[in-house]
Amino acid sequence: MSPAVLGLVTIIVGVGGCLGYFYLSNLFLDKVLFPARGPNAGRNINRANMVRPWLFLGPAIVALGLYLGYPVFETLRLSLTDRTQDDAFVGLANYQQMFAEPKFWEAMRNNMLWLIVVPAASTAFGLLAAQLTDRIKWGAFAKSLIFMPMAISFVGASVIFKLVYDARPAGNEQIGILNAVWMQFDGGFGSILFLKVVPVLILAAFAAIVAYVGWLLLRPILDGKDNIVLKALRAFSGLVSLYIAVIALRNILDIIGMDFPYGQPQTWLTLPFYNNFFLMVVLIWIQTGFAMVILSAALRGIPEETVEAAIVDGANPFQIFFKIKVPQIMPTIVVVWTTITLVVLKVFDIVFAMTNGQWETQVLANYMYDKLFRANDWGVGSASAIIIMLLVSPILIWNVVQARKEMR
Amino acid sequence: MDNIAGRKSGLSWAVNLSVVVLVLLWLFPTVGLLVSSFRTADQIAASGWWKALFPSEQVVQLRTGGAEAATQEGELWVVKGNLLEEAEDGPETGTEITRFGVSSKAVDAYAVGEVASFTKDTKTFTMDAEGNYRFTSTKELKKRGQRVFITATLPPEFTLANYDQVLLSGNSNDSMTKAFLNTLTVTIPATIIPIVIAAFAAYALAWMEFPGRALLIAAVVGLLVVPLQLALIPLLKLHLNIGIGKGYLGVWLAHTGFGLPLAIYLLRNYMSGLPRDIIENAKVDGATDFQIFTKIILPLSFPALASFAIFQFLWTWNDLLVAKVFLIDSTGNTTVMTNQIVELLGTRGGNWEILATAAFVSISVPLLVFFAMQRYLVRGLLAGSVK
Numbered sequence: 001m002s003p004a005v006l007g008l009v010t011i012i013v014g015v016g017g018c019l020g021y022f023y024l025s026n027l028f029l030d031k032v033l034f035p036a037r038g039p040n041a042g043r044n045i046n047r048a049n050m051v052r053p054w055l056f057l058g059p060a061i062v063a064l065g066l067y068l069g070y071p072v073f074e075t076l077r078l079s080l081t082d083r084t085q086d087d088a089f090v091g092l093a094n095y096q097q098m099f100a101e102p103k104f105w106e107a108m109r110n111n112m113l114w115l116i117v118v119p120a121a122s123t124a125f126g127l128l129a130a131q132l133t134d135r136i137k138w139g140a141f142a143k144s145l146i147f148m149p150m151a152i153s154f155v156g157a158s159v160i161f162k163l164v165y166d167a168r169p170a171g172n173e174q175i176g177i178l179n180a181v182w183m184q185f186d187g188g189f190g191s192i193l194f195l196k197v198v199p200v201l202i203l204a205a206f207a208a209i210v211a212y213v214g215w216l217l218l219r220p221i222l223d224g225k226d227n228i229v230l231k232a233l234r235a236f237s238g239l240v241s242l243y244i245a246v247i248a249l250r251n252i253l254d255i256i257g258m259d260f261p262y263g264q265p266q267t268w269l270t271l272p273f274y275n276n277f278f279l280m281v282v283l284i285w286i287q288t289g290f291a292m293v294i295l296s297a298a299l300r301g302i303p304e305e306t307v308e309a310a311i312v313d314g315a316n317p318f319q320i321f322f323k324i325k326v327p328q329i330m331p332t333i334v335v336v337w338t339t340i341t342l343v344v345l346k347v348f349d350i351v352f353a354m355t356n357g358q359w360e361t362q363v364l365a366n367y368m369y370d371k372l373f374r375a376n377d378w379g380v381g382s383a384s385a386i387i388i389m390l391l392v393s394p395i396l397i398w399n400v401v402q403a404r405k406e407m408r
Numbered sequence: 409m410d411n412i413a414g415r416k417s418g419l420s421w422a423v424n425l426s427v428v429v430l431v432l433l434w435l436f437p438t439v440g441l442l443v444s445s446f447r448t449a450d451q452i453a454a455s456g457w458w459k460a461l462f463p464s465e466q467v468v469q470l471r472t473g474g475a476e477a478a479t480q481e482g483e484l485w486v487v488k489g490n491l492l493e494e495a496e497d498g499p500e501t502g503t504e505i506t507r508f509g510v511s512s513k514a515v516d517a518y519a520v521g522e523v524a525s526f527t528k529d530t531k532t533f534t535m536d537a538e539g540n541y542r543f544t545s546t547k548e549l550k551k552r553g554q555r556v557f558i559t560a561t562l563p564p565e566f567t568l569a570n571y572d573q574v575l576l577s578g579n580s581n582d583s584m585t586k587a588f589l590n591t592l593t594v595t596i597p598a599t600i601i602p603i604v605i606a607a608f609a610a611y612a613l614a615w616m617e618f619p620g621r622a623l624l625i626a627a628v629v630g631l632l633v634v635p636l637q638l639a640l641i642p643l644l645k646l647h648l649n650i651g652i653g654k655g656y657l658g659v660w661l662a663h664t665g666f667g668l669p670l671a672i673y674l675l676r677n678y679m680s681g682l683p684r685d686i687i688e689n690a691k692v693d694g695a696t697d698f699q700i701f702t703k704i705i706l707p708l709s710f711p712a713l714a715s716f717a718i719f720q721f722l723w724t725w726n727d728l729l730v731a732k733v734f735l736i737d738s739t740g741n742t743t744v745m746t747n748q749i750v751e752l753l754g755t756r757g758g759n760w761e762i763l764a765t766a767a768f769v770s771i772s773v774p775l776l777v778f779f780a781m782q783r784y785l786v787r788g789l790l791a792g793s794v795k
Contacts, residue, residue: 006656010597014660018604026698052697053618060609060668061624066646067639067665068631074642132427135420142427144782146434151778152771153726155746159753159767160437163444163457163760175456175760177440285434290789297790317419346635349728353750368637369729378641385638396633403629407622 018059025055072389079382094379104384106360107367110276111391114347114363116244117277119340121284123333126291130299131321133292143296147289154286154349161282162354165268179265186262195260200252207248214241272360279361282350287343291336298332299325338395345391364388444764446566452760465506466562467515470495472533472543472553484544491556492539499562505537507559515557570765584769586741587748591725591770593656594735594744598663598724599717605664606671607713611701613672614680615687625676631669639666640733647734655742659735666730667720674719677791678712679705715788718781722774745770 029051034044079094081087098104129146133139149157166176174180185191217238221231268278302325310324326333348365355361357370364384371381443457451460470491478485492501507516510524510533518524523534533554535541543554574584612618613625639662647658682705690700706713724730728746735742743751749766756762778785 006593010657010660011600014597014601015604018601018608022608023698026696030696049616050618053612053616053621056608056612056616056697056701057624059605060672063605063661063665063668064628064631067643067662068634068669071639071642072634074645075638078641129427129430132423132430135423136427139427142431144779145431147782147786148438148775148778149434150785151722151774152438153728153746153774155726155728155749156767156771159749159763160441162753163440163764164437166760173453173455175452177436177456177458180456180458285437288434293786293789342633346637348637349746352728353753365635365637372641373733382641385635385640388635388637392633392635396630399633400626400630404622404626407625 021059022055025058026052029055075382075385075389078378079386081379083378090379094383098380098383103357103362104367107357107362107364107384108387110360110362111345111364113276114280114283114344115341118280118283118287118344119337121280122287122291122340123295123336125284125288126293126336127295127326127333129288129292130296131325134296134299143289143292146292149286150289152286154282154347155353157282157286158350158353161278161285162269165278167265167267170263170265174265178268182266183263185260191260191262196255199255203248203252203255207245207252210241210248211245214238214245217241269355269361270359275355275359275361279350279354282354283344283347287340291340294332294336295329298329302328338398342392342395345388364391441764441768444760445570445768446568447761448567448569449759449761451565460564460566463561463563465559467557467559468499468562469512470556470558472541472556474551474553475549476551477553478549481544483546485547485549487541487543487549487553489541490539491535491541491558499558499560501539503539503560503562505535505539505558505560508533508535509557510554512555512557516559570761571769574762574765574769584745584748584766587743587745588769590742591744591746594659594663594731595721595724597656597660598667599720601660602664602667602671602720603713603717606668606675606716607706607709608701609668610672610675610679611697611705613676615705616697628669628672628676632673634669636666636730640729644733654735654737656735659731662730662734663720663724663727667723670719671716674716674788674791675709675712678709682708711784711787712791714781714784715791718777718785719788721777725774 029048034048034051035041038044080089080091082090082093129143133142133146136142152160163175164177165179166174167179168174168176174183185195215238217234221234221238269275271278306324306328307320310320315324346365347363348369351357351361351363351366352369357363357366364387368381368384368388371377371384375381440457443460444452447457447460454466455464471494472491473487473489473494477489478487480486490501492499492503492505505520507519508524509515509517510526511517520535520537523532525532530547531543531545531554533541533543533556535556535558539558541556576585577583613621613628643662643665644654647653647661652658652661686704686708687700690704695703726746728744728750731744731747735744736747745766749763749770752759752763752766
């Protein structure tokens with residue numbers, strides 16, 4: 001049977017089956033099992049209404065349980081067994097083997113980099129784009145163009161950016177835009193301005209913001225109002241932010257001291273460490289539109305009185321933005337941040353299509369794919385999947401807590 | 409919002425300019441791919457795509473007339489004519505030629521009007537800016553004419569040949585036609601089935617009272633986040649054990665399972681916001697839950713259904729991982745477009761004309777859906793993440 005016919009049949013059978021199931025099971029419940037007549041009519045109606053929700057939920061619960069619930073436990077079990085020894089229980093041996101592999105730590109390091117850079121950059125660009133496009137007449141049009149990459153697959157985006165990063169030998173015409181721009185730099189005044197001064201300023205601003213956030217996190221500890229868990233959490237995240245700020249400052253020194261290979265076309269994707277950032281650009285390019293759409297809606301939801309009051313009090317536009325608007329949309333920023341974090345943790349296609357983890361660009365999801373389907377090592381592959389699960393679980397718990405709060 | 413208090417920002421030109429820069433930056437990579445898909449391999453290799461949009465100085469190879477066009481003048485065989493008029497698909501007549509050359513090693517050796525003499529001075533060639541040339545040789549000419557390279561400023565030139573190659577040629581390596589149909593076959597059932605299942609579940613979670621409801625909603629919120637990477641091996645094992653194996657049925661089921669949490673979450677949020685009166689009135693009038701659902705709730709929930717349908721469509725169309733694990737077997741007959749492109753990246757990494765065209769074929773459908781139904785997409789995003 002041709003796949004198209006098969007597809008059509010499946011749609012009819014699937015959809016028809018679902019509708020038929022819901023209709024017939026309801027009919028059976030109302031007419032046969034608990035008919036709403038005779039001496040027990042009242043009791044029957046109540047009973048039917050007790051059963052009905054489960055009829056409606058049945059297929060969904062089965063599908064969710066089988067396709068998302070069961071695999072979590074099965075993967076956990078697989079990560080503790082060895083396939084080559086007839087699924088014998090081997091304890092944490094798979095994890096030990098994984099932790100001994102440098103490639104795993106490379107993937108962890110890169111994933112952490114992705115986790116910091118991509119959500120931060122996407123949210124920042126999104127906020128900037130939202131704030132700017134809300135002020136101009138053709139804002140809706142501009143928004144839809146920035147939003148457009150959302151529709152493009154990660155694989156498509158990878159091809160698009162491979163063309164951007166393409167390199168030809170020196171002396172040939174460069175067809176990748178990045179190298180074409182790069183070849184314009186010759187070590188003169190413009191090069192120093194764009195390759196030293198501007199990056200240093202950006203990094204310095206980044207370091208300042210991160211350090212400030214760290215300070216905001218650490219300061220309340222001195223007041224001593226929070227309980228011990230919250231204090232520990234604050235201390236941890238505050239220290240992490242300060243550490244990131246220190247790394248940024250160290251990179252400033254690196255940039256100042258660096259000798260750029262002017263006039264040499266660069267194969268951007270094979271430059272160790274920096275190639276990670278060239279891959280991240282792809283995801284930032286895709287996710288900025290998402291952040292912009294959500295944050296723009298949040299910005300519009302800000303009560304106008306607060307902004308008016310600030311203007312009357314003589315606040316300048318920057319003060320209005322950072323002290324009036326941003327604090328009010330902070331919950332939305334957190335939601336955007338966590339949503340992008342989830343995407344980052346699962347990022348697979350971009351790395352798979354562009355470098356396949358070579359040149360020190362491995363990430364966890366691709367590492368797992370390598371283990372599962374190339375090395376055929378289900379134990380270590382499952383163990384790395386569990387690591388991904390552990391990394392998302394704080395967000396999972398936070399989401400569930402938020403949802404429960406809302407329902408009350 | 410600055411003009412609320414009667415003050416207009418003086419920086420509006422700066423805002424406009426920044427947005428223009430931002431939009432161009434975001435658009436530039438995609439446009440590069442689009443432009444490249446309309447250029448030939450030679451054009452792509454010769455110059456950056458951004459130069460293709462403007463008239464540019466190019467070198468074109470043409471030929472003089474051959475032996476049959478030659479006349480004898482004393483000891484010389486002479487060919488006269490106009491290069492541009494004789495060439496079948498060369499530059500248009502009237503193009504101004506600036507330089508020419510007779511060897512591929514020095515394609516712009518002579519200015520027009522100069523006389524090139526070559527092959528141990530047995531041949532001479534000269535031409536003017538309009539392409540009128542005079543070619544002489546002391547020996548009898550060969551059947552094919554002399555190769556001439558001309559330098560001229562030519563208007564941008566585009567071709568549909570790449571699309572022909574990728575869509576219609578039937579070349580099994582480059583062809584996207586099969587992959588396109590396969591992708592459609594995966595996408596449509598994988599979009600519709602979860603909607604049906606989720607709609608019923610969402611109704612129950614939004615409008616029915618039963619013990620454990622809050623727990624189930626919390627579970628759905630939790631499952632929203634579970635990475636599908638965890639599900640690959642257990643489910644593949646399950647599919648192989650129960651005989652589904654690798655194929656369309658498996659990938660439909662997998663997409664259904666993975667799409668359900670978002671579908672239930674979005675639809676429940678929307679349905680619980682519908683006015684209670686309508687539903688209670690219907691109940692008083694004797695409607696069953698099934699009737700209320702199909703006749704009232706479903707039509708009213710159309711915007712939410714559309715939002716999720718777009719999400720699921722984009723996600724299944726753009727997916728690589730699920731298709732690779734649950735669908736594509738060793739024969740490769742069921743390959744989807746994303747996988748086909750990754751393979752092209754491997755086998756034809758340097759052939760940008762094929763790659764760009766294939767990638768553009770694959771992203772054109774989501775882009776169409778995106779621009780046509782952007783409203784619903786935005787609404788769905790907002791319902792899914794802003795609380």
